[in-house]
Amino acid sequence: xxxxxxxxxxxxxxxxxxxxxxxxxxxxxxxxxxxxxxxxxxxxxxxxxxxxxxxxxxxxxxxxxxxxxxxxxxxxxxxxxxxxxxxxxxxxxxxxxxxxxxxxxxxxxxxxxxxxxxxxxxxxxxxxxxxxxxxxxxxxxxxxxxxxxxxxxxxxxxxxxxxxxxxxxxxxxxxxxxxxxxxxxxxxxxxxxxxxxxxxxxxxxxxxxxxxxxxxxxxxxxxxxxxxxxxxxxxxxxxxxxxxxxx
Amino acid sequence: xxxxxxxxxxxxxxxxxxxxxxxxxxxxxxxxxxxxxxxxxxxxxxxxxxxxxxxxxxxxxxxxxxxxxxxxxxxxxxxxxxxxxxxxxxxxxxxxxxxxxxxxxxxxxxxxxxxxxxxxxxxxxxxxxxxxxxxxxxxxxxxxxxxxxxxxxxxxxxxxxxxxxxxxxxxxxxxxxxxxxxxxxxxxxxxxxxxxxxxxxxxxxxxxxxxxxxxxxxxxxxxxxxxxxxxxxxxxxxxxxxxxxxxxxxxxxxxxxxxxxxxxxxxxxxxxxxxxxxx
Numbered sequence: 001x002x003x004x005x006x007x008x009x010x011x012x013x014x015x016x017x018x019x020x021x022x023x024x025x026x027x028x029x030x031x032x033x034x035x036x037x038x039x040x041x042x043x044x045x046x047x048x049x050x051x052x053x054x055x056x057x058x059x060x061x062x063x064x065x066x067x068x069x070x071x072x073x074x075x076x077x078x079x080x081x082x083x084x085x086x087x088x089x090x091x092x093x094x095x096x097x098x099x100x101x102x103x104x105x106x107x108x109x110x111x112x113x114x115x116x117x118x119x120x121x122x123x124x125x126x127x128x129x130x131x132x133x134x135x136x137x138x139x140x141x142x143x144x145x146x147x148x149x150x151x152x153x154x155x156x157x158x159x160x161x162x163x164x165x166x167x168x169x170x171x172x173x174x175x176x177x178x179x180x181x182x183x184x185x186x187x188x189x190x191x192x193x194x195x196x197x198x199x200x201x202x203x204x205x206x207x208x209x210x211x212x213x214x215x216x217x218x219x220x221x222x223x224x225x226x227x228x229x230x231x232x233x234x235x236x237x238x239x240x241x242x243x244x245x246x247x
Numbered sequence: 248x249x250x251x252x253x254x255x256x257x258x259x260x261x262x263x264x265x266x267x268x269x270x271x272x273x274x275x276x277x278x279x280x281x282x283x284x285x286x287x288x289x290x291x292x293x294x295x296x297x298x299x300x301x302x303x304x305x306x307x308x309x310x311x312x313x314x315x316x317x318x319x320x321x322x323x324x325x326x327x328x329x330x331x332x333x334x335x336x337x338x339x340x341x342x343x344x345x346x347x348x349x350x351x352x353x354x355x356x357x358x359x360x361x362x363x364x365x366x367x368x369x370x371x372x373x374x375x376x377x378x379x380x381x382x383x384x385x386x387x388x389x390x391x392x393x394x395x396x397x398x399x400x401x402x403x404x405x406x407x408x409x410x411x412x413x414x415x416x417x418x419x420x421x422x423x424x425x426x427x428x429x430x431x432x433x434x435x436x437x438x439x440x441x442x443x444x445x446x447x448x449x450x451x452x453x454x455x456x457x458x459x460x461x462x463x464x465x466x467x468x469x470x471x472x473x474x475x476x477x478x479x480x481x482x483x484x485x486x487x488x489x490x491x492x493x494x495x496x497x498x499x500x501x502x503x504x505x506x507x508x509x510x511x512x513x514x515x516x517x518x519x520x521x522x523x524x525x526x
Binding site: 049054093094097098099100101102105106113114115116117118119128131176186 | 414418422424432440
């Protein structure tokens with residue numbers, strides 16, 4: 001059995017005067033879909049960012065460990081960061097930078113506002129392909145292949161994000177997420193802003209594309225039907241004691 | 248428009264802009280330090296008799312007007328554009344970083360500076376500068392600082408449309424360094440059209456400012472506020488050419504040259520803006 005892609009244990013992050021997440025445990029296995037679910041304010045996106053080494057709250061990381069066993073089983077990336085505040089977190093951000101967009105990639109929530117409005121979709125996919133350890137023989141052909149894989153017309157490569165629909169933007173964000181051939185894809189609520197039919201199509205496409213690349217998927221969602229349909233493991237988050245729970 | 252069409256649409260305007268600004272700098276580089284001696288026998292000779300541009304009312308080559316005029320305004324205009332570009336980038340980056348306190352302070356300062364009457368402030372600065380140090384530089388920088396709040400506002404609005412921290416967060420999650428995110432993705436890819444257009448516009452405005460101030464000085468028979476009396480501004484071409492319109496002097500070629508130089512600056516400025524917008 002191959003090593004897990006990521007193991008996050010006892011994640012506890014504090015903002016001034018309150019806990020944001022407490023004791024969160026996440027393990028993502030290769031070729032498997034793990035869902036991270038919970039109500040708004042339970043820290044799903046924060047946990048996903050922490051898992052990528054992006055911590056930007058003060059005082060920040062209080063407890064926890066982060067390992068990428070498929071890379072190095074012994075290394076705890078949070079060593080020296082726990083209780084170290086913003087400066088230690090900035091060091092972690094820099095130390096994990098090479099992993100982001102290569103070992104793991106991220107498909108953001110509300111893709112239309114996270115895509116670069118000043119660059120064409122093709123340019124953005126090409127930039128992500130450029131993060132692979134070994135570049136493809138033909139960059140143009142690879143961009144076309146990726147766009148086709150997510151169900152976009154290759155002519156979309158010449159379009160700016162503002163010229164696409166919400167569903168097309170989400171597909172473009174997915175193409176960007178898988179373009180570096182990562183071992184782990186983190187998809188942050190990929191269904192946001194989509195109608196029920198498109199929601200189902202996009203999530204199924206997400207699983208299909210990620211698994212065809214042999215990668216693991218951490219899916220952040222609050223749609224129970226989506227999670228129960230595609231997830232092999234579910235991590236449930238609850239707002240920490242004292243935090244307001246939104247409906 | 249196809250992707251290939253978009254890629255290449257930058258080149259014609261880029262070349263036009265480079266040619267326009269290049270010509271301006273070449274003119275400035277070839278400017279003689281002093282006016283040549285008058286030769287009344289050659290007064291108002293046309294370009295055919297005194298190449299390349301003909302002569303003025305005292306038989307001096309209009310080439311000297313073109314080059315000295317360019318030397319007065321080329322570098323101050325470019326400096327003004329640079330100052331505005333720098334401040335616009337600052338305004339955009341501050342908004343993109345989400346630094347609310349600094350952003351509020353920048354907006355407040357912008358409102359105060361933006362409310363000042365630009366021409367009055369420029370004239371006050373012109374009168375403060377000692378007569379023997381007359382130059383367009385202080386006026387150009389003053390104009391740029393007064394124009395900057397508008398440019399900063401527009402750049403900040405573009406940065407805001409990027410989605411602020413969400414856009415930065417997404418790029419950070421893709422593994423880009425902070426320098427690459429802010430300099431390349433935000434400034435280079437998104438703020439560039441606004442910043443370049445604002446810089447080109449302010450550069451052009453400084454050229455018009457110099458022409459206006461020098462023309463007023465000539466019309467009032469007073470020393471210029473922007474340059475020493477030993478050099479001629481492009482306003483001299485317009486002033487001489489104007490006599491062709493009102494009293495039918497043979498100075499039409501001077502007016503044509505003056506207007507041609509203004510068209511060169513305007514065309515180069517528009518071409519820069521277009522090239523920056525193209526992908």
